[in-house]
Amino acid sequence: MDGVPPLPKVLDRETLRRMPHEALIDVILFLVQRQEKLEERIAELESRLNQTSQNSSKPPSSDPPGTTRASKEPSGRRPGGQPGHPGVSRALAKKVDEVLELKPHRCGHCGGSLKGEDPSPDRHQVTELPPIVPHVTEYRLHTLACAGCGHETRATLPAGVPEGQFGPRLVATAGLLTGAYHLSKRAAQEILRDLFSVEMSLGALSGCEGKVGSLLEGPVSEAHEWAQEQPRAHADETGWKEGRRRPCPWLWTLVTSAVTVFLVRPRKKWAARELLGRFKGVLHRDRWGSYNVYGGRQQICWAHLLRDFASMTEFRGPAAGRIGQDLLNKGRRMFRLWEKVRDGTWDRGRFHKATRRLRSDIEGALYAGAECGHQKMRQVCRRILRFVGDLWTFTQEEGVEPTNNAAERAIRPAVLWRRKSFGTQSERGSRFVERMLTVRATLRQQGRNVVGYIAEVCARALTGQPLPSLLPVK
Secondary structure, three states: OOOOOOOOOOOOHHHHHHOOHHHHHHHHHHHHHHHHHHHHHHHHHHHHHOOOOOOOOOOHHHOOOOOOOOOOOOOOOOOOOOOOOOOOOOOOOOOOOOOOOOOOOEOOOOOOEOOOOOOOOOOOOOOOOOOOOOOOOOOOOOEEEOOOOOOEEEOOOOOOOOOOOOOHHHHHHHHHHHHOOOOOHHHHHHHHHHHHOOOOOHHHHHHHHHHHHHHOHHHHHHHHHHHOOOOEEEEEEEEOOEOOOOOOOEEEEEEOOOOEEEEEEOOOHHHHHHHHOOOOOEEEEOOOHHHHHOOOOEEEOHHHHHHHHHHHOOOOOHHHHHHHHHHHHHHHHHHHHHHHHHOOOOOHHHHHHHOHHHHHHHHHHHHHHHOOOOHHHHHHHHHHHOOHHHOOHHHOOOOOOOOOHHHHHHHHHHHHHHHHHOOEOOHHHHHHHHHHHHHHHHHHHHOOOHHHHHHHHHHHHHHOOOOOOOOOOO
């Protein structure tokens, strides 16, 4: 406080009694204001300390020991399949390599001789992996001299034979071990040696990654363009590491109904523009500012909102805590109503009518929080109100969901990969990562075989044929 005299080191009763009346008032006001600021700072630090995956965007893996997870009320049912649930058993293989007919020779009761055929014998199948031995083909390129002119001519490799030492399926497998199954290079090297009896150096393994990554550029670009033409998409991003590059890039994803695309780019607005491209549909997103470059219809993620509401309940002050609890209760009620739409009990029209009053109450509570005396409460509510028109798109439009869970689920394997591998070391490695993540996620969405696809890409590239597409088969 301006004009306050320097405070004595010791504030005892006698010192305060000798101070002038006006100076004493100034000191008291100064101490009160300083106490208020310290209490706000303490509350902010306690709020950070108490952040978990339930009241912030922190991942569940960062929760401290003993953190209780929010869960539904116990249903009273035992774990596992419930009565009436269709059982799942392994079906008999249609293609059988060997059939052994086993017949009893003696009666198990009296020991008499047995003859004849059982028209419907019990079938017991055993599936086993054969020993995997690599197939090595040696091409001996002869050089012959012409009897007429003496010129020496060396034989050439047939079409479709790689110039390197590894065939297309082996190259694809090496790339898949690190790119699709997220193994370290040394672990991939061990698997190639132990399971396939193939010795491959770390440098050769990196070369296989580079070859697979470069071949996938065309199919991945085509898939990215297709995703930008879809009516709905989910977007999200997470941190990534690329060698010593600073600032570190981010891993972005765009998830559609049949194609998922990944990009390793900086966390900048131009990267969001590159990710979205000419997309004009409904975008599911969080409130990260880079996505503000998109001017079309949007759906803000309600899972993030619920975590914000849960955090508000811990704000100090009766007004802030009450508003936060009110928002949390109404948000949870909205999800209970949404479950009726998701399980087919309600249609979207009925849901829209049922949420009109709820929408008004939630927006009213947000406006009240934006004007309350709690600084952090005002900031959070005002940030949410910037997107108030994009909170309710899912109540009106078919196919739109209230959460961005599709993008968060898609990006989760990449987060685990980053933690195990500590990211990539070069831009080439980042291109390999984004393309392999795109291929694996997309083919899993479509129920297609990842190994077969990568092998086909490598084989077709050798013969100059068009590469197989990542687009869904109509």
